[in-house]
Amino acid sequence: QVQLVESGGALVQPGGSLRLSCGANTTSLDYYSIGWFRQAPGKEREGVACISVTAPNTFYVDSVKGRFTISRDHTKGTVHLQMNNLQPEDAGIYYCAKGSIGAPYCAVVPGGYGAWGQGTQVTVSS
Numbered sequence: 001q002v003q004l005v006e007s008g009g010a011l012v013q014p015g016g017s018l019r020l021s022c023g024a025n026t027t028s029l030d031y032y033s034i035g036w037f038r039q040a041p042g043k044e045r046e047g048v049a050c051i052s053v054t055a056p057n058t059f060y061v062d063s064v065k066g067r068f069t070i071s072r073d074h075t076k077g078t079v080h081l082q083m084n085n086l087q088p089e090d091a092g093i094y095y096c097a098k099g100s101i102g103a104p105y106c107a108v109v110p111g112g113y114g115a116w117g118q119g120t121q122v123t124v125s126s
Contacts, residue, residue, distance in 0.1 A: 002027055002115045006096050009120030012086055020081040020120060022096030028077025033099035033106040035113055036070060036081045038122070040092035047108020048094070049081060054104045061108065063089075086124045093119040 008020040022034060035050040049060045049070040058070050069082040079096060097113035099106060106112075 002098060004096050004098060004115055004117035006094060006117040006120040009094060009122045011123040011125065013126050014087055014124055016086050016124070017082070017084045018086065018122060020083065020094055020096075020122075021078055022080070022117065023076070023078045024098070024115075029079050029098065030072065030074055030077050031101050033103035034070075034079040035097045035099060035106060035108050037095045037097060037108065037110065038090075038092040039095070039119075040089075043092075045095070045110060047110070050099070050106035050108050051079060052103050052106040054102070057105050059106055059108060083122075086122070088124045091122055091124045094122055095119045 003025045006022050012018055033052045036048045037045050038048050039045040049068055051058045051070045067085045071080050096117050098115040099113045
C-alpha cells in the first residue's frame, strides 16, 4: 500500500517561507494527482492546492494564491509546496494526499483522495 510522507514543516516568522515535500515509500508520485491540505487546531481540514498529472494543471484556494506554489520534481517523483509570505492563519498540520492516476485536472476535495500522509507541522509566529 502506498504511504505518503511529508517533510519540511517548521516554525517560521510571519513573512517567512517554507518548502514542504511529499514523497511515497514505494512509487513515484508522477502518475497521480496530488493535493495539499491543512488543518489548524479546532478547525476542519481544508484544501490548499493540488496538481494534476497531465498538462499539468494546478489549483489554489484564494487565500494562498500568489503566495504558494505546488510543483513536481520528476527526478525524484515527489511533489513540493513552496510557501512564501507565511501568515499566522497559515499555521497548521499540512498533509499531502494521493488522488487519481493520470488525472487531467484536480480539486481540493478530501473525498477525492485515497492515501494520506501523517502530516508536517507548520507554525507561524513571531
